[in-house]
Amino acid sequence: MRTSLLLTTLILLALCCAVFSLLSGSVATGWGDLLAALSGNADPTTSVIILELRWPRTAAAFVTGALLALAGGLMQVLLRNPLADPYVLGISGGAASGALLAMLLGAGTLLLHGTAFGGALFSMLLVFGLAHGSGSWTSHRLLLTGVVVAAGWGALIAFLLAISPDAGLRGMLFWLMGDLSHAGTPLAGGVLLLVGLVTCFGLGRSLNTLAHGANVAHTLGVNVDSLRRAIYLLASVLTASAVTLAGSIGFVGLIVPHMLRLLGVRDHRLLLPAAALLGGSLLIIADTLARTLFAPRQLPVGVLTALVGVPLFLLLLYRTRNGTGTREYG
Amino acid sequence: MSLLVAQGLTVSIAGIPVCHALDLVIEAGERWCLLGRNGAGKTTLLHTLAGLHRPDSGSLSLAGEDLSGIANKTRARQIGLLPQDHTDAFPATALETVLTGRHPWLGALQWEGTDDYRIARNALATVDLADMEARSVDTLSGGERRRLGIATLLAQDPQLLLLDEPANHLDIHQQVRMLDLVRQQAVSDSKALCVVMHDLNLATRCCDRFLLLFGDGESAQGDATAVLTRENLQRLYQHPLHRIEGPTGTVWIPE
Numbered sequence: 001m002r003t004s005l006l007l008t009t010l011i012l013l014a015l016c017c018a019v020f021s022l023l024s025g026s027v028a029t030g031w032g033d034l035l036a037a038l039s040g041n042a043d044p045t046t047s048v049i050i051l052e053l054r055w056p057r058t059a060a061a062f063v064t065g066a067l068l069a070l071a072g073g074l075m076q077v078l079l080r081n082p083l084a085d086p087y088v089l090g091i092s093g094g095a096a097s098g099a100l101l102a103m104l105l106g107a108g109t110l111l112l113h114g115t116a117f118g119g120a121l122f123s124m125l126l127v128f129g130l131a132h133g134s135g136s137w138t139s140h141r142l143l144l145t146g147v148v149v150a151a152g153w154g155a156l157i158a159f160l161l162a163i164s165p166d167a168g169l170r171g172m173l174f175w176l177m178g179d180l181s182h183a184g185t186p187l188a189g190g191v192l193l194l195v196g197l198v199t200c201f202g203l204g205r206s207l208n209t210l211a212h213g214a215n216v217a218h219t220l221g222v223n224v225d226s227l228r229r230a231i232y233l234l235a236s237v238l239t240a241s242a243v244t245l246a247g248s249i250g251f252v253g254l255i256v257p258h259m260l261r262l263l264g265v266r267d268h269r270l271l272l273p274a275a276a277l278l279g280g281s282l283l284i285i286a287d288t289l290a291r292t293l294f295a296p297r298q299l300p301v302g303v304l305t306a307l308v309g310v311p312l313f314l315l316l317l318y319r320t321r322n323g324t325g326t327r328e329y330g
Numbered sequence: 331m332s333l334l335v336a337q338g339l340t341v342s343i344a345g346i347p348v349c350h351a352l353d354l355v356i357e358a359g360e361r362w363c364l365l366g367r368n369g370a371g372k373t374t375l376l377h378t379l380a381g382l383h384r385p386d387s388g389s390l391s392l393a394g395e396d397l398s399g400i401a402n403k404t405r406a407r408q409i410g411l412l413p414q415d416h417t418d419a420f421p422a423t424a425l426e427t428v429l430t431g432r433h434p435w436l437g438a439l440q441w442e443g444t445d446d447y448r449i450a451r452n453a454l455a456t457v458d459l460a461d462m463e464a465r466s467v468d469t470l471s472g473g474e475r476r477r478l479g480i481a482t483l484l485a486q487d488p489q490l491l492l493l494d495e496p497a498n499h500l501d502i503h504q505q506v507r508m509l510d511l512v513r514q515q516a517v518s519d520s521k522a523l524c525v526v527m528h529d530l531n532l533a534t535r536c537c538d539r540f541l542l543l544f545g546d547g548e549s550a551q552g553d554a555t556a557v558l559t560r561e562n563l564q565r566l567y568q569h570p571l572h573r574i575e576g577p578t579g580t581v582w583i584p585e
Contacts, residue, residue, distance in 0.1 A: 080419035202439060209430050213416050219380055220486065221406030221434035266422045269441075 003270050010277035014062065017284040021058040022050055024288050026295050060183035060245055061287040061301070062280035063190050065252050067242035069279025070196050072253025073272050074235035077207050078228060079139045085254035086239040089146025093153025094123025095243040100160040100172055109182060113244050120240030123149060128232065137228060139214075178249030178302030180287050192241045197273055199234055203227065204269030211268070251305045252279050255313045262316040282309060331394050333358050333490055333522050334379060334409075339388035340547075343374045347547030351388065354541065354551065356490065359520040361513060363527055363537035367567060370545040372526045373414055376492050379524060380411045392490075406434035410488035412479050414495050414526075418467055424478055425463035428453055431485030446485075453481040456511060458504075472499035480508055484515075491515060493525045497532055505529075509536040530582040534558065542566050554580070 023029055027049050036042035037050040071086035079088070086092070098119025102112040131137060131145040161172060174181075200207075206227050209217040214224045242249070256279040257271060265271045286304035293299065336354040340347075348371030356362060364372045377383040379390065381397055390397040392408055400408075410431075418427075428450040429442050436442065442450075454460050457477035467475060476499045483491060491512060497505040513536050515521045527533045533540070540557050542550045544566060550557045563571050563582065570585040 076420070082419065205433060205436065205441075208422070208426070209433055211420050211422070212418055212427070212430060213413075215377075215382055215411070215413055216416060216430075218382055218402070219406060219409070219411040219413075220430060221403040223402050261420060266420060266426060 006265065006270065006274060007277070010274055010281070014277050014281045014284070017281040017288075018058050018062065021061070021284045021288040022054050024292050025049065025054060026292075056185040057180055057183060057287065057291075058284055059190070060180050060186045061283045063186040063193055064180065064183070064242045064246045064249060064280075065256075065283025066193050066276035066280035067189060067196070067238045067245075068249060068253040068283075069256035069275040070193070070200065070272055071235040071238040071242065072279075073257035073268070073275045074200070074207075074231050074238075075253070076257055077211050077268065078231045078235065079143050080211070080213070081139070081143060082258065083254075084143070085250075086235065086242070087248060087250070087253070088143070088150065089127050089236075090123045090150035090153055091120045091236055091239040092243050092248040093150045093157065094126075095120035095240060096176055096248055097153050097156045097160065098122075099175055099247070100157060100164070103168055103172055103175070104160060104164050117240050117244040120236070120243055123153065124233075124236040124240065137225065142232075174300045175247040177300035178247040178305070179298075179300045180246045181291070181298055183245050186245055189241050189245050192238060193276065196234055196238050197276060199230075200272040201269060203230065204267070204272065207231070207268040207272075208266075211266075246301070249283065249302045249305055251302075251309050252283055255309050256282060259313060259316055262320050332356065333393060334397075335391045336379070337389045337391075339378070339390065340386045341371065341375055341378050341383070342386055342547075343371060343383075346371065348374050348378075349543060349549050350547035352549055356522050356524060358489065358522055359516055360522050360539055361516045361537040362522070362524040362539045362541060363533045364524065364541050364543065365527070365530070365533065365566060366543035367545050370543045372543060373494055375543065376411070376494055376524065376526055379490075380409055380492050381405055382411075403434050406486070406488070408488055409490045409492065410483045410486040412483050412491070412493040412496055414498070416479075421466050421468035423463065424454060424459055424465050424467060424470065425450060427467055427478055428481050428485050431482040431487075434486065449487070450481075450485050453484040454478075456484060457481045457508065473501060473504060476500055477504065477508065480512070488521070490522045490524065493523065495526055495528065497527065497529060505532060506535070512536070530558075530563070534579060 019034065022034055029046060029050060033042055033046045034050060037047045068086050075084040075086055075088060076082060095116040098115035099112055102115040127146045127149050131142040161169065164172060206217065206222045209220045209222050210224065210227060218224050257275045260271055260274050260278065265274055283301065283305065286308050287301045290299040290301040290304045332355050334356040336352055339349060339352040339354065341349050364375060366372050374383055378385050392400055392405065429446060432442055432446040432449065451463065454463055457480055459474060459477055459481060462470065462474065467478065470478065480496060493512060496508060496512065500508060509532055512523055516523050523537065525537060534554055539553055540551065542557055542562060550562060560571060560573055572583045572585060574581045574583060
């Protein structure tokens with residue numbers, strides 16, 4: 001019962017955030033305009049503003065936030081490390097290097113998406129291969145390999161920024177901080193998100209055992225090696241897809257799963273879908289603020305995720321500082 | 331049919347021999363104790379029996395079937411392990427932790443049902459943690475966490491219970507209570523136990539068969555009168571021991 005209550009609340013929250021986003025912008029629009037646009041009765045200008053400008057961006061924000069929060073939750077279980085986020089293993093570094101290289105060569109949006117996604121997948125396979133090596137696939141080994149590969153990408157990104165002409169730097173920096181202004185309707189991302197959610201639902205109980213450690217999971221009958229590989233692949237593809245949509249938006253993947261844990265949600269069958277909903281909502285709010293606060297100037301959404309997320313997270317942490325976390329959902 | 335049979339089992343870890351060509355037969359209802367010095371390989375052998383560590387050579391069979399060929403889930407219904415120590419990266423509540431013990435009994439997409447909750451709550455009550463089910467594991471004391479681990483193993487309900495130093499962190503009363511509890515599993519439900527322990531007096535209280543790992547690959551096994559001799563134990567621990575007949579049976583005291 002508490003499970004469905006929490007999910008219903010989060011779905012309502014996501015809808016409220018979406019409406020807030022659809023109604024906000026430089027052109028004043030009200031409830032009437034929104035309903036008219038949705039039913040096809042609005043005047044053409046309002047219709048274009050709501051359905052063709054704001055709707056794709058709102059959907060992209062939701063999908064990106066959901067992908068990142070889901071991937072973050074998965075990475076934290078995989079690495080059994082509360083500091084893990086979707087980017088800790090270098091996925092975003094690979095994507096960023098690909099994207100910046102494409103920008104440097106003056107490529108168009110489509111090619112940029114392709115190189116970003118390709119860079120992310122390349123980084124994923126590189127870390128996977130290196131961490132596998134000849135020894136066993138422990139969380140520590142994977143984490144160290146990922147962190148070192150990410151540092152390598154960081155150097156490459158700095159190099160690409162250094163040799164880029166000044167004119168291109170602004171676009172590159174926006175991409176690195178995360179920016180939804182060129183995202184477009186997130187069809188592929190949405191499909192991947194659904195696939196991810198369904199998979200997580202199937203893996204949920206095994207993930208609960210893995211959170212207690214590989215040996216515990218094994219003695220409870222989980223095939224730990226295949227489970228870890230599945231989580232790694234899934235989290236990587238989700239992250240790659242999010243980064244391709246909107247650049248490296250930080251913070252969402254790290255804090256959203258923790259916010260839910262602080263609220264007492266620890267069962268991964270509930271935690272992961274809840275994280276997707278909350279991550280999506282958070283990113284819609286952040287992006288709406290990013291495009292309206294200093295309009296007509298737009299801020300990179302990555303700046304806002306931290307500005308919105310940091311106080312929210314600290315408040316939650318402060319409220320549960322005694323560590324008992326007595327509220328439970330189950 | 332014997333529950334677990336090891337034939338010619340040779341196990342080593344980091345180049346150090348644990349046992350050499352060990353033959354071991356664990357029958358239902360038997361209570362085995364693994365004794366040895368620090369670093370003799372007790373945990374490694376226990377993990378080998380649990381299918382967590384690959385033996386160098388030899389075979390292990392569970393109810394007549396080769397252990398490595400048995401599906402994980404089937405194995406987990408037969409063999410359960412209480413690890414020596416473990417930390418939770420993301421602490422769950424006591425009840426959620428015990429419910430993980432039901433994992434091998436549930437289908438892939440199945441959620442825990444009323445039966446599973448009943449079994450988990452019973453297990454918590456058995457280890458005196460009934461009123462702590464909503465507490466987060468990281469707020470429990472070391473001894474309470476140990477009892478929670480035992481409750482999880484009881485909820486898993488395997489035929490063979492492998493326990494790695496179950497009395498760690500427990501006070502004297504709980505040491506006796508928890509060991510009597512697992513002993514009872516063997517006596518009344520004909521389950522088998524294999525317990526790693528350092529306290530000889532608790533060991534003789536709980537177990538009736540002993541496997542001594544001397545740390546050089548050699549081992550001795552049998553009941554208390556056969557293997558718990560002063561000579562064997564002094565060789566085992568490299569420390570002089572005194573044997574005293576106490577009101578509860580034989581007691582060993584280090585010099």
